[in-house]
Amino acid sequence: MVLISCKNCHKVYEKEDYTPFVCDRCKYKVRKRKKNSLQISFALVISAMFLYIPAMVYPIMDITQLGVDNESTIIEGIISFLDYKDYFIALVILVASVLIPLIKLVGLFVIFLSLIISNKMENRTKLMIYKTIELIGKWSMIDIYVVALLASIVQLGELFSIKGGLAATSFTLVVVLTMIAANSFDTRIIWDKKENDGK
Numbered sequence: 001m002v003l004i005s006c007k008n009c010h011k012v013y014e015k016e017d018y019t020p021f022v023c024d025r026c027k028y029k030v031r032k033r034k035k036n037s038l039q040i041s042f043a044l045v046i047s048a049m050f051l052y053i054p055a056m057v058y059p060i061m062d063i064t065q066l067g068v069d070n071e072s073t074i075i076e077g078i079i080s081f082l083d084y085k086d087y088f089i090a091l092v093i094l095v096a097s098v099l100i101p102l103i104k105l106v107g108l109f110v111i112f113l114s115l116i117i118s119n120k121m122e123n124r125t126k127l128m129i130y131k132t133i134e135l136i137g138k139w140s141m142i143d144i145y146v147v148a149l150l151a152s153i154v155q156l157g158e159l160f161s162i163k164g165g166l167a168a169t170s171f172t173l174v175v176v177l178t179m180i181a182a183n184s185f186d187t188r189i190i191w192d193k194k195e196n197d198g199k
């Protein structure tokens with residue numbers, strides 16, 4: 001007899017073995033583990049980290065001041081909004097497009113790395129980091145909304161315009177890859193490793 005829990009609704013079943021079955025409460029297909037979940041999630045996080053660099057370093061906006069065009073990065077854009085006393089917009093962009101993606105990436109990276117090198121970090125700590133990221137994840141679409149919103153506000157003002165291009169593409173990929181990495185990660189792996197440590 002083995003105990004296996006549904007990844008979706010956490011209902012626990014007692015079964016003969018780990019053959020996949022359909023959860024009778026939520027109809028989710030229950031498997032022992034997602035295949036290569038950790039490796040896939042880790043690879044996605046690393047890719048997203050590399051893409052975060054061009055997203056920050058390359059210009060994402062065109063700012064027109066007194067008829068002069070200036071290309072600016074996300075950070076320079078935030079500084080410009082501060083100059084125009086648009087503190088709220090500056091704060092929203094800072095949080096949604098710089099801080100949230102960074103916190104998510106670093107958090108996931110720390111958990112995955114600690115699982116791969118199986119260090120002594122407490123499982124509870126790992127799960128806590130993951131839950132925090134999941135919580136932020138519920139707000140994660142905010143990054144994309146901000147870009148869209150920004151593009152429209154900005155076009156109205158005719159002061160700023162969003163450039164498509166390397167930074168915008170990289171930024172979008174960072175958001176999407178991070179989301180897939182977090183979703184494809186099977187949290188039950190956190191608890192697997194502990195058992196193996198003793199052996």
Ligand SMILES: [Zn+2]
Binds near residue numbers: 007024025026
């Ligand atoms: Zn279920």
